[in-house]
Amino acid sequence: MSSPRFDSPQHRIFTMLDVDGDGAITHAEYLARVDRVASAMGRDAHHPVVAASRAAHEAVFKDMDSDRDGRVTFEEYRTWVGHDAFERSCRPALGSLFDIADIDADGRLNRDEFVRLRTAAGNAGTDATAAFDVLDTDDGLLDRDTYLASIKKFVTTGSSPMAAAYGAGQPLPSTHS
Numbered sequence: 001m002s003s004p005r006f007d008s009p010q011h012r013i014f015t016m017l018d019v020d021g022d023g024a025i026t027h028a029e030y031l032a033r034v035d036r037v038a039s040a041m042g043r044d045a046h047h048p049v050v051a052a053s054r055a056a057h058e059a060v061f062k063d064m065d066s067d068r069d070g071r072v073t074f075e076e077y078r079t080w081v082g083h084d085a086f087e088r089s090c091r092p093a094l095g096s097l098f099d100i101a102d103i104d105a106d107g108r109l110n111r112d113e114f115v116r117l118r119t120a121a122g123n124a125g126t127d128a129t130a131a132f133d134v135l136d137t138d139d140g141l142l143d144r145d146t147y148l149a150s151i152k153k154f155v156t157t158g159s160s161p162m163a164a165a166y167g168a169g170q171p172l173p174s175t176h177s
Ligand SMILES: [Ca+2]
Pocket: 018, 019, 020, 021, 022, 023, 024, 025, 026, 029
């Protein structure tokens, strides 16, 4: 038990990124996120948008792992995350995952694409569906800027239409393993 158990946006996101629940986000865990999204969207692993996403995720990991030991602890993550880190490295990385999911490259995702993206990224399918329905106010499509702005708002304030995607408002799943 190495990470404090409390309910905050930072902890929700950390828990999602620490896929095996051992208290640290490893480099392999973090980069696997790109492959999971690419595979969920039927993208070739060598497609330029996938390569760009991998590079963006490498940059985020380097930025997060302040002591350079290849593992990002919750302390490191919590110290790092926020407005500046979001603009410097989260925005390009999250935008690159959006681009992988945006098959027709028109800067918008439909409901199915959004749910596949967020599920591959680690959210529960029902939570992702709920988030899309809040985010999409008119035409059944979600644009890139709205998507990134809503994640930033969740990360920095905890209150955002994207909160539903992370299951905020519901208890965290038990991780006693
Ligand atoms: Ca881990």
